Amino acid sequence: MPPQPTSDSAAQLKRFPVEVREAYQRFRSTGDITALHLVVLAVVRDYMPRPVELALTDEMRLIDDLGYDSLAVAETVFFLEDLLEVRIENKELVQVRTVGELRGFVTRKVEQKRSAAA
Amino acid sequence: MNAVPSPLRRVAVTGLGFITPIGNDRATVTANLRAGRHGLVPVEFLGNPDLPVKVAGTVKGFTVDSPSWRNWIWPPEYEIPRETLRGLAPHGVYALCAMTQALHDAGLSADAIAGDDTTGLFCASAGSAMLLHHNLAQMHAVRGERGNPMGVVSSIAGTLNFTLAAHFHITGAVCGFVSACASASHALGYACDEIQLGRLQRVIVVGAEELNAETLLPFAAMRALSGASDPVLASRPFDAGRDGFVGAGGAVVLILEEAGVAAARGARVQAELAGWGQAADGHSVVMSHPEGAGLRRAMLRALAQAGVQPADIDYVNAHGTSTPVGDRAEALALRSVFTDAGAHPRVSGTKGLTGHPLSLAGAMEAAFCVLSLSEGFIPGNPHLVHPDPACEGLDLPRATVDVAPRVVLNNSSGFGGSNVCHVLSSFQRCWKL
Numbered sequence: 444m445p446p447q448p449t450s451d452s453a454a455q456l457k458r459f460p461v462e463v464r465e466a467y468q469r470f471r472s473t474g475d476i477t478a479l480h481l482v483v484l485a486v487v488r489d490y491m492p493r494p495v496e497l498a499l500t501d502e503m504r505l506i507d508d509l510g511y512d513s514l515a516v517a518e519t520v521f522f523l524e525d526l527l528e529v530r531i532e533n534k535e536l537v538q539v540r541t542v543g544e545l546r547g548f549v550t551r552k553v554e555q556k557r558s559a560a561a
Numbered sequence: 562m563n564a565v566p567s568p569l570r571r572v573a574v575t576g577l578g579f580i581t582p583i584g585n586d587r588a589t590v591t592a593n594l595r596a597g598r599h600g601l602v603p604v605e606f607l608g609n610p611d612l613p614v615k616v617a618g619t620v621k622g623f624t625v626d627s628p629s630w631r632n633w634i635w636p637p638e639y640e641i642p643r644e645t646l647r648g649l650a651p652h653g654v655y656a657l658c659a660m661t662q663a664l665h666d667a668g669l670s671a672d673a674i675a676g677d678d679t680t681g682l683f684c685a686s687a688g689s690a691m692l693l694h695h696n697l698a699q700m701h702a703v704r705g706e707r708g709n710p711m712g713v714v715s716s717i718a719g720t721l722n723f724t725l726a727a728h729f730h731i732t733g734a735v736c737g738f739v740s741a742c743a744s745a746s747h748a749l750g751y752a753c754d755e756i757q758l759g760r761l762q763r764v765i766v767v768g769a770e771e772l773n774a775e776t777l778l779p780f781a782a783m784r785a786l787s788g789a790s791d792p793v794l795a796s797r798p799f800d801a802g803r804d805g806f807v808g809a810g811g812a813v814v815l816i817l818e819e820a821g822v823a824a825a826r827g828a829r830v831q832a833e834l835a836g837w838g839q840a841a842d843g844h845s846v847v848m849s850h851p852e853g854a855g856l857r858r859a860m861l862r863a864l865a866q867a868g869v870q871p872a873d874i875d876y877v878n879a880h881g882t883s884t885p886v887g888d889r890a891e892a893l894a895l896r897s898v899f900t901d902a903g904a905h906p907r908v909s910g911t912k913g914l915t916g917h918p919l920s921l922a923g924a925m926e927a928a929f930c931v932l933s934l935s936e937g938f939i940p941g942n943p944h945l946v947h948p949d950p951a952c953e954g955l956d957l958p959r960a961t962v963d964v965a966p967r968v969v970l971n972n973s974s975g976f977g978g979s980n981v982c983h984v985l986s987s988f989q990r991c992w993k994l
Contacts, residue, residue, distance in 0.1 A: 492643055
């Protein structure tokens with residue numbers, strides 16, 4: 444059974460659009476990874492130091508294309524750690540360069556957590 | 562061959578920016594200062610109406626009480642990009658707005674100072690106790706496993722220098738000052754030195770402070786705050802009935818330029834920072850020397866550097882926090898420097914109107930002195946009813962005096978007996994000398 448959402452997680456998403464909060468709830472209740480991807484993309488957009496209206500694609504590089512700096516990468520990862528209750532190591536953090544890598548990385552982390560709990 | 566030292570360069574004040582309890586722009590601050598209107602309002606901290614802190618000098622038009630910048634609101638005329646915002650403390654928001662104003666007042670664009678190796682930034686801030694507490698509580702909650710990556714730069718004592726230097730791309734020099742309630746006065750003094758010595762041509766001096774439970778309530782534990790609930794009675798420097806200071810927040814920015822550089826670009830010179838002095842009490846971690854010995858020496862040193870006599874001073878903006886011990890010590894020091902020399906400058910404590918904004922105080926009151934010189938008035942002491950007998954011989958006008966001072970003195974004192982004084986003079990005097 445997937446972990447239940449905590450009240451803290453729900454509060455952290457308060458600033459996000461309703462479709463993002465609904466996707467998060469869907470992921471929590473059904474384990475739907477597609478819903479998780481929508482949440483990750485929303486978080487990536489939320490932590491861009493200089494927000495731009497761009498459709499995010501997997502190939503986009505966080506630092507070179509989206510104006511991220513190392514602090515924004517850390518902010519994003521820490522937020523996802525809290526939200527998804529996973530642990531991401533520094534050496535893993537530096538390997539995340541693109542939106543797709545972040546998405547895949549978060550998916551693997553969540554799946555690892557599920558297998559460990561099973 | 563002996564090196565011949567070059568004569569000291571002169572320092573002009575060319576820009577001011579205000580986010581204060583008595584107004585968030587130069588015109589409003591001037592009008593309230595002139596009218597003797599205070600900016601103190603009822604407050605309640607931590608949802609506890611029983612606390613002995615009833616009024617404070619709040620900043621209006623901003624909502625920065627949340628530890629998350631995402632919840633902050635500031636006046637819409639200031640654009641603060643997310644890249645900058647994420648590293649700011651609440652008082653950093655005030656500071657950025659005040660600096661934007663000051664640049665405009667000085668006729669300088671952000672592009673003019675970005676990457677200019679002759680422009681420096683000196684800041685005074687005690688950091689953000691609120692953010693520091695929040696971040697450390699979070700760190701303990703997760704047993705140190707993660708935290709806000711911007712937690713350090715947004716909360717420690719250098720937060721203003723870090724964030725404003727990055728935002729405005731300052732390349733001349735960046736520095737921070739921490740001497741409690743003398744901090745901004747130190748920043749201003751050393752900025753003056755940098756220009757006089759020819760190291761920098763322009764220094765932007767920033768003082769800022771938060772007003773929240775984390776910053777103010779520790780002073781209640783020291784029994785340093787007024788318990789009065791009537792704003793008119795709560796902050797009344799030099800009154801026999803004073804019972805402590807009233808907290809305040811805000812940010813003030815002064816732009817100093819080497820006079821020749823200011824003249825060359827056609828800047829409006831609002832005042833000259835003619836000199837400054839500092840001296841320490843060597844007496845107590847908290848209390849002023851009972852006779853204001855350090856403050857007296859700081860005043861004399863400031864007068865000496867500016868090349869003026871006590872009789873030349875038309876107005877003193879006192880440190881005057883409305884504490885029983887501090888005001889008495891300052892009154893005795895003022896009497897020693899001025900009354901005993903047969904000089905009788907007007908003296909006022911503008912914290913009666915603003916409250917006491919701690920690290921910011923020296924910059925705020927130096928800027929008030931510039932307004933006094935450039936707008937032609939001397940602020941009064943509208944809350945003063947019964948002067949403390951220790952003030953005998955001092956000229957403490959109740960109402961604003963519609964006389965333009967030519968030379969003024971600004972006093973500041975901080976914990977540990979740190980005393981700093983500035984001498985500022987009028988535009989006319991500046992250019993006649």
